[in-house]
Amino acid sequence: MRYMMLIHNDDEAYATAPQEVYAEWAAFNEALNKADAVPGLRLKEASAATTVRSRNGKTDVLDGPYIEAREQLAGYFIIDVPSLDEAIAWAQRCPSVKYGSIEIRPIVDPHS
Amino acid sequence: MGGVTSAAHPVKRGNEASRAAERVARESYGRLVAFLAARTRDVAGAEDALAEAFAAALKSWPADGVPANPDAWLLTVARRRQADAARRRQTRQAGEEHLKMMADEMEEAAGSAGDIPDRRLALMFACAHPAIEKGMRTPLILQAILGLTAQDIAAAFLIPPATMGQRLVRAKSRLKDAGIPFAIPDSDQLTERLDAVLDAIYAAYTKGWAELGEPGAPQLAEEAIWLGRLIVSLLPAEPEAKGMLALMLYAEARRAARRGPDGAYVPLDEQDRDLWDETLMDAAEALLRQANAGGPSGRFQIEAAIQSAHVARLKTGANTWPAILALYDHLLALTQSPVVALNRAAAQGEIEGPIPALAAISPLEGDKRMAGYQPYWALKGHLLRRAGNTAEAHEALTIAMGLSTDAAVRRYLQDQLKSLPSN
Incomplete structure (x- = not known):
């Protein structure tokens, strides 16, 4: 099963993370790499987001993220593992799990 | 992960009396579930019949004291609740016959209260039957024998509670529908089937062990040891049961020493041995001696012997590494497990140095399971560091x-x- 692991950070909590978090990220990325995971991307803070929607021909451009929430999408990575249990283990290893949450979303297989 | 424990064990943090009450309630509960399910093969039905009574016992016994005949107390409450439920459901035909059968069983049990036949062993063999998915055997035993809720079990297994609930329901339907026997296997099958039961109990222990040190972690280790003592008492002639209990007690005895005052991880060789629990350690040694006297070696007995050799090494300074390596050779031949191969290489590294040990684990390099297996990289990094291969050690440790x-x-x-x- 392929899972997209959506990292939601509490930016405020993350800002207070000790310096070690960078070493933890480096180690985590190395482990992901070894497990043939699709490398993820890190997003800038939610305060840098812009949201666009169109309704009845009128387009709104809003300053800020899609939903105002304490925890905001901060990045993702993709793993291919036998079951949800392994995906949960990867979520647990992710350094951001302590500063927010990891949402595990199964990826739709277009061939099935 | 926080907030699990308080819901999981409402009385655990209380005084000794309430713990004792919980133990008695659990003892009675498991025996009654096993007794009721033995004939109907309906574990869910038996649990339903007893659930409220068990909950009531957990609530009132710690405060009011344990009744003189706990089984009879639980049965009386359960019968009353079941009669209520039957009345409510009277219009529904389906299941009524079954309800009556359950009620008859309870009647029969109440008649002989205090002397209810102990069918827990048969129930454990059913829960760990090969026809039950391996990953569900431990949760089934924890629920049927100990009365743990799906939520508690889910927390320990890191699975969403609803998912665990569904899996348990499915496994119980399978117990009922697939014709899985609620019986102790014949002697020619006993060893193999017992292995599955012991594996399931030990898996509960290792869940508790891995969670160690995390606040709010469910204390499954204690439950597993309780089950271990139960199975030793029910099968006193089986050396493997004793070996498994000994193995759990060796680990449990060192629990306090596994973390430093600041919460840091302390490897075995650097542990403060004053923090080891000597009572548990002695119990483990005694069990291992009995197991060794009892017959041939199985996996748990060998693993317990390895722990005993480590204890001797650290307590007396004797060089027991060669004995440890020989035991791992034996274990590897028995299990063919890459995890054992890894531990064997670690022992080899202590005797022959890091280079031969690295050579021993090099075949695991291509094993896909190792890519995500933390102990493999930790050992590899440790050996590479000792071998002076800094760059590769850095990668592996990272x-x-x-x-x-x-x-x-x-x-x-x-x-x-x-x-x-x-x-």
Whole structure:
């Protein structure tokens, strides 16, 4: 099963993370790499987001993220593992799990 | 992860009396579930019949004291509740016959209260039957024998509670529908089937062990030891049961020493032996001696013997590494497990040095399961560091750190990384 692991950070909590978090990220990325995971991307803070929607021909451009929430999408990575249990283990290893949450979303297989 | 414990064990944090009450309630509960389910093969039905009574017991016994005949108390409450439920459901035909059968069983049990036949062993064999999915055997036993809720079990297994609930329901339907026998296997099958039961109990212990040090972690280890004592008492002639209980007690005896005052991970050789629990250690040694006297070696007996050799090594300073290596050879021949191969290589590294040990684990390099297996990278990094191969040691220790879920272990590995000579 392929899972997209959506990292939601509490930016405020993350800002207070000790310096070690960078070493933890480096180690985590190395482990992901070894497990043939699709490398993820890190997003800038939610305060840098812009949201666009169109309704009845009128387009709104809003300053800020899609939903105002304490925890905001901060990045993702993709793993291919036998079951949800392994995906949960990867979520647990992710350094951001302590500063927010990891949402595990199964990826739709277009061939099935 | 927080907030699990308080819901999981409402009385656990109380005084000794309430713990004792919980133990008695659990003892009675498991025996009654096993007794009721033995004939109907309906574990869910038996649990339903007893659930409210068990909950009531957990609530009132710690305060009011344990009744003189706990089984009879639970049965009386359960019968009353079941009669209520039957009345409510009177219009529904389906299931009524079954309800009556359950009620008859309870009647019969109440008649002989105090002397209810103990069918828990048969129930455990049913729960760990080969026809039950391996991953569900431990949760089934924890629920049927100990009365743990799906939520508690889910927390320990890191599975969403609803998912665990569904899996348990499915497994119980399977118990009922697939014709799985609620019986103790014949002697020609006993060894193999007992292995599955022991594996299931030990898996509960290792869940409790891995969660160690995390606040709010469910204390499954204690439950597993309770089950271990139960199975030893029910099968006193089986050396493997004793071996498994001994193995759990060796680990349990060292629990307090596994973390430093600041929560840091402390490897076995650096543990403060004053923190070891001597009572548990002695119990483990005694069980292992009995197991060794009882007959041939199985996996648990050998693993317990390895622990005993480590204890002797650390307590007396005797060099027991060759004995440990020989035991791992034996274990590897028995299990063919890559995890055992890894542990064997670690022992080999202590005797022959890091280079032969690295050669021993090199065949595991291509094993896909190792890519995400933290202990493999930790050992590899440790051996490479000793061999002076700094660059590769750095890579392996970094991956081990990235694969750790335990903050204390992560910190330990980071310290190891920092201590590598920079070049």
